[in-house]
Amino acid sequence: MAFSPLVDELVESLRCLPGVGQKTAQRMAFHLLERGRSGGSRLSDALSNAMTGVRRCERCQNFADTELCGICENPQRTNGTICVVESPSDLLAIEQAGDYRGGYFVLMGHLSPIDGVGPEEIGIERLLDRIRQEGVSELILATNPTVEGEATAHYIADRLDGQGILITRLAHGIPVGGELGYVDGFTLTHAFRGRKPLIE
Amino acid sequence: MAFSPLVDELVESLRCLPGVGQKTAQRMAFHLLERGRSGGSRLSDALSNAMTGVRRCERCQNFADTELCGICENPQRTNGTICVVESPSDLLAIEQAGDYRGGYFVLMGHLSPIDGVGPEEIGIERLLDRIRQEGVSELILATNPTVEGEATAHYIADRLDGQGILITRLAHGIPVGGELGYVDGFTLTHAFRGRKPLIE
Ligand SMILES: [Zn+2]
Ligand SMILES: [Zn+2]
Numbered sequence: 001m002a003f004s005p006l007v008d009e010l011v012e013s014l015r016c017l018p019g020v021g022q023k024t025a026q027r028m029a030f031h032l033l034e035r036g037r038s039g040g041s042r043l044s045d046a047l048s049n050a051m052t053g054v055r056r057c058e059r060c061q062n063f064a065d066t067e068l069c070g071i072c073e074n075p076q077r078t079n080g081t082i083c084v085v086e087s088p089s090d091l092l093a094i095e096q097a098g099d100y101r102g103g104y105f106v107l108m109g110h111l112s113p114i115d116g117v118g119p120e121e122i123g124i125e126r127l128l129d130r131i132r133q134e135g136v137s138e139l140i141l142a143t144n145p146t147v148e149g150e151a152t153a154h155y156i157a158d159r160l161d162g163q164g165i166l167i168t169r170l171a172h173g174i175p176v177g178g179e180l181g182y183v184d185g186f187t188l189t190h191a192f193r194g195r196k197p198l199i200e
Numbered sequence: 201m202a203f204s205p206l207v208d209e210l211v212e213s214l215r216c217l218p219g220v221g222q223k224t225a226q227r228m229a230f231h232l233l234e235r236g237r238s239g240g241s242r243l244s245d246a247l248s249n250a251m252t253g254v255r256r257c258e259r260c261q262n263f264a265d266t267e268l269c270g271i272c273e274n275p276q277r278t279n280g281t282i283c284v285v286e287s288p289s290d291l292l293a294i295e296q297a298g299d300y301r302g303g304y305f306v307l308m309g310h311l312s313p314i315d316g317v318g319p320e321e322i323g324i325e326r327l328l329d330r331i332r333q334e335g336v337s338e339l340i341l342a343t344n345p346t347v348e349g350e351a352t353a354h355y356i357a358d359r360l361d362g363q364g365i366l367i368t369r370l371a372h373g374i375p376v377g378g379e380l381g382y383v384d385g386f387t388l389t390h391a392f393r394g395r396k397p398l399i400e
Contacts, residue, residue: 003270004263006250013246016239018231019224029250030289031218033263034308037251039216044247046213047232050206051240054233063204063233070203089230108234 080137280337310348
């Protein structure tokens with residue numbers, strides 16, 4: 001901006017946000033300076049508090065403000081069912097669906113040997129420790145339906161083989177409200193194989 | 201998020217940014233927490249410094265860190281030419297074009313009687329004071345080519361009528377590199393009326 005180092009630094013810093021380039025950062029900075037100073041100060045405090053205060057839950061690796069996250073602190077949700085997801089945003093999507101009432105384990109990503117990401121790095125050893133200590137009746141492997149997500153799910157299943165734990169994977173099929181003509185072939189094949197009688 | 205008040209507050213605060221809804225705010229918060237904590241802390245500091253430190257230049261109403269903005273502090277740019285713009289982003293666009301070397305006056309918007317925005321509110325009295333004190337050889341009215349922008353420009357021109365000041369308005373015409381077929385009729389009419397001999 002050449003006339004205000006403080007504005008320059010604000011524009012530059014806003015670019016750490018995903019999807020925010022130079023033009024958008026300028027627009028955001030001007031908006032805050034012209035009409036949103038109280039919002040900007042609130043955001044400054046929220047960022048500072050979150051960046052220093054948010055950690056990983058010691059039991060499930062979810063984001064948490066204290067030792068345990070809100071879900072692990074809830075005794076009704078530590079009921080012997082663990083749902084394994086790749087990230088906090090996957091966990092949030094499941095929570096927003098509103099139906100699942102068990103616990104979670106948040107991997108920090110997925111296995112990716114080519115990038116040096118092994119079972120230790122994403123917390124699989126920690127998950128196995130927890131299962132050994134707490135016991136588990138059902139383990140739902142809700143990693144993403146990608147090559148890496150599938151490989152990660154299979155790795156975990158193999159490690160628990162023969163221990164009598166019910167291990168499940170989310171159903172593939174046609175999205176609710178989706179149109180058949182727009183569904184890809186793999187999904188359609190899965191939907192056919194998983195077909196159910198209309199009257200059960 | 202229901203499991204971390206600090207994350208909830210971060211998501212909520214990010215929504216003060218223009219164009220950022222709930223989903224985008226979540227994605228931004230998770231990105232910062234998972235992979236961008238140093239960027240997030242830097243942004244927190246930049247916001248706090250800018251929200252409390254950035255003020256309006258006492259001479260031209262541009263954003264400034266001190267009494268005068270960088271442009272007003274430059275003696276080469278206080279050469280008797282003032283370019284009047286509606287906002288700091290308009291000023292920035294002209295600066296980035298790189299050709300203009302005079303001074304500015306940044307209105308805080310445009311005249312809008314229906315919203316109670318009169319000459320006092322956007323600093324026109326201050327501009328007229330400055331012209332009386334400093335004198336001015338040319339006043340370029342670079343308000344936007346909208347109804348309100350035109351009205352604001354005409355109001356300023358009327359107030360300075362008969363004082364022997366050269367008052368100009370930016371040329372309308374076909375954008376450089378634009379295709380004739382995509383230019384609207386008003387612009388085309390302006391371009392015809394303002395046509396120039398090829399060899400001058
Ligand atoms: Zn937890
Ligand atoms: Zn100035």
